[in-house]
């Protein structure tokens with residue numbers, strides 16, 4: 001039994017429209033689902049990814065309008081790494097981000113930028129990344145791209161490559177990570193999770209002295225992917241390792257369990273199925289507000305309180321028709 005790499009990462013935004021503008025319009029990801037936080041339905045839950053919202057490509061946000069910025073500290077993820085195909089793609093992104101008014105910093109093999117809420121992103125030329133290939137499973141992740149009229153396919157973002165978290169003890173060994181979940185310890189706080197198709201990098205770095213604070217621009221949790229048939233066995237395995245784990249929660253697009261890893265970061269294990277086409281036509285993903293059955297009776301009220309968010313893809317189609 002092994003995890004299939006990353007499923008999704010979930011963040012907090014203070015402004016859904018700025019968030020959609022950045023990830024769907026500028027970065028060219030597809031807004032694949034517009035729903036609410038199932039546990040707190042007056043807050044949006046927006047999902048972005050490749051054309052289908054394939055696990056490994058998914059970034060999601062809870063919106064709390066006007067939420068003050070948070071700050072990553074010990075026990076929190078501070079940077080997400082998104083793969084691109086080449087150095088030429090990095091050049092493309094450095095230029096495109098700057099042209100849209102974002103401070104993009106080009107370093108060796110990396111373009112670093114903050115999203116509108118202050119979340120740190122690094123675009124990395126994934127296939128050339130050092131350390132890849134060492135596992136003998138091939139050097140690059142299969143590309144998971146979305147289509148955008150201003151982003152040539154060869155420069156598109158190809159999925160999540162890795163995430164980095166702060167801790168006061170980056171190199172301490174933790175059996176939960178390696179023995180229970182199957183991460184490979186690469187030394188110096190760096191880990192790698194290999195699935196059958198995809199891998200993801202996971203790294204601990206020394207935390208700043210200042211305490212972290214959840215808020216806009218911070219990461220809420222990270223989810224690893226499980227084949228559906230293994231999901232209950234993962235729950236048992238985490239529980240048997242002595243880590244308290246939640247009951248299985250039905251998130252409509254996948255099923256989830258949650259637990260804390262030893263440094264305090266909220267982990268989720270989410271199933272690969274059924275995916276985002278379960279309640280929308282695949283050609284129109286993320287265009288209408290979708291509510292889980294338990295919250296459907298709140299629709300009129302929610303449509304009044306939630307900030308209207310247009311899906312850029314639907315907007316482009318409308319514009320083309322006009």
Ligand code: ZN
Nearest residue numbers: 010221223268
């Ligand atoms: Zn999640």
